[in-house]
Amino acid sequence: MRIGLAQLRLENMDKNVRKALDLLRKSKADVVVFPELFNTGYNLENISKSDPKFLIEASKETKAVIIAGIPEKGYNTALVIHRGKILGRHRKTKLFPLLNEHKIFKAGKVVKPIETPFGLFGIMICYELRFPEIARKLVNKGAKILFVIAQFPSERIEHWKVLLRARAIENQVFVVGVNCVNDHCGGYSMVVDPLGNVLKELGDCEAYDEVDINIKYVDEVRKKYPFLNSP
Known part of the structure; x- marks a missing residue:
């Protein structure tokens, strides 16, 4: 499975959407991942105009599963889209208190994986990374x-790096973190394997890169190190 990391510099809504659509046309990945609220940022005017139709239409022209953060129906949402269909959505359950995010969005209630052509995907949004449960x-x-998917701030980017690796190690899974870059967000999107090794790490500038992983490696690691089965 080839994963595309779309570490976008968030600008105005039109530019964000254009960059995403252009990237999807060029991508060779099986899964393309965009950051949290990548089309609008936390701009309240943009949030009120957000509509997922542009992603649904774009998905009809690519083989890729698209994972993208957008505002939807009052929630901070990650959509999983493939071939013109929304396969599922994760609505952020932990709203970030330092941004008074609860004044902008409602909190989601459901935490469950989403079925895709490549298996079950677990989705988390930014602040939720701090909650191992x-x-x-x-x-x-x-x-x-x-x-x-995240808008993780530059001043705490070392937390981001450590937490992504920790979630991979303690759960023996691949972890893909995609952050944005702007005046406040620090980038460093990465792919981590089930042993905590960083397979790819982007810097603090806008970038796109693709990484190949073998999901069967999860089973190999768990068989060799059966830590999840400990009583």
């Missing part, structure tokens, strides 16, 4: 890869 719930329900 969310990752473990997704893994206990069958996810062997976790996708974390």
Whole structure:
């Protein structure tokens, strides 16, 4: 499975959408991942105009599963889209208190993996990365890869790096973290394997890259190190 990391510099809504559509046309990945609220940012005017139709239409022209964070129906949402259909959505359950996010969005209530042509995907959004119980719930329900989309700040980017690796190590899964870059967000999107090795790490500038992984490696690691089966 080839995963595309779309570490976008968030600008105005039109530019964000154009960049995403152009990237999808060029991508060779099986799964393309965009950051949290990638089309609007936290701009309240943009949030009110957000509509997933552009992604649904774009997905008809690519083989890729698209994972993208957008505002939807009052929630901070990660959509999983393939071939013109929404396969599922994760609505952010932990709203970030330092941004008063609860004044902008409602909190989601459901944590469960989403079925895709490549297996069960566990999705987390930014602040949820700090809650290991969310990752473990997704893994206990069958996810062997976790996708974390974010607007993670530059001043705490070392937390981001450590937490992504920690979630991979403690759950013996692949973890894909895709952050944005702007005046406040620090980038460093990465792919981590089930032993905590960083397979790909982007820097602090806008970038796109693709990484090949073998999901069967999760089973190999768990067989060799059966830590999840400990009583």
